[in-house]
Amino acid sequence: MSRPDAETLDALVLGTDAPEDREAWEALVRNPGGAEMFREAVTRRRRRDLVASALLGRPWLARAIARLSAMSRQTKAAPTGTFSLLFPDAELDALVTATLGPAEEGPGAESLAPRWxxxxxVRMRVxxxxxxxxxxxxxxxxxxxxxxxxEGALPTRTWKLEAGEAPVLLVxxxxxxxxxxxAExxxxxxxxxxxxxLDESWSL
Known part of the structure; x- marks a missing residue:
């Protein structure tokens, strides 16, 4: 049974009621991995909404992310190696580490794991x-x-979040x-x- 594409899953999360979406619901329910696919779609939507909330009233951030989005659409090949987010001050560091892996084509590009x-x-404590x-x-x-x-360079690749500083964009x-x-x-x-x-108190 075919896996619903990311766009269809996002529509289901938003609760649209088009005939094709009702058919997609039925296909999702019949799919053995349907529950996991829907959970991933909900999490992906929440991440997008968090980023969108950070853009409100911050044209400098909106411009920066727009430039990143334009650049990512032009990327032809993934770099060598993976990339991790480490939290030196967090408890249970191993449980909060996310991995950036090579970009993928097709549905895999919408994986919940952050990717090139x-x-x-990322919400974190001040x-x-x-x-x-x-x-x-x-x-x-x-x-x-x-x-x-x-904006500027971050040679240490480490940022300490201070009170009132969020949102901060690291690239x-x-x-x-x-x-x-x-820009160059x-x-x-x-x-x-x-x-x-974003600081841990950030909400939609």
């Missing part, structure tokens, strides 16, 4: 740090930040040159991944 070519939200850590043997990764309209880039601005780096980069940092 995606922008994902005062905690997050590190964007490439795997051994991965292509060199250039990390940039965009915070309250200011991981592959294929950039030293000294480039973010996005022109030359082979791949990108974005992380929107």
């Amino acid at each position: 070519g995606q922008v994902v939200p 005062g905690d740090r997050i590190t964007l850590e490439p795997s051994p043997g991965a292509d060199p990764v250039d990390v940039r930040y965009v915070c309250q309209g200011a 991981a880039l592959v294929g950039t040159a030293p000294g480039e601005t973010l 780096a996005l022109v030359h980069a082979k791949a990108m991944a974005g992380v929107v940092l």
Whole structure:
């Protein structure tokens, strides 16, 4: 039995009532993995809504994410290696680590695991740090930040979230040159991944 595509699953999460969506519901219920597929779609929608909520009243962030989205559509090949989000100050660090793997074609590109070519939200405690850590043997990764309209390089690949600072956009880039601005780096980069940092009290 065929797997519903991401667009159809998103429509089901939103509760649309078109005839084709009712048919998709029936197919989803009959699918042995339907419950898991729907859970993934709900989580994906919540992540998108969190990012959207961060954009409200922040044109600087909207412009930055629009540039990332445009760049990701032009990416032809995934970089070598994977990418992890580490939380040095978090309890049970191993349980909150997310992995950025190579981008995939087709339905796999909508996987819940953050991937190259995606922008994902991360909620964390004020005062905690997050590190964007490439795997051994991965292509060199250039990390940039965009915070309250200011931007710059982040050589340590680590950001400590301060009170009143969120949202903060961290951008991981592959294929950039030293000294480039973010706009210039996005022109030359082979791949990108974005992380929107929100404090733990952030809600929709």
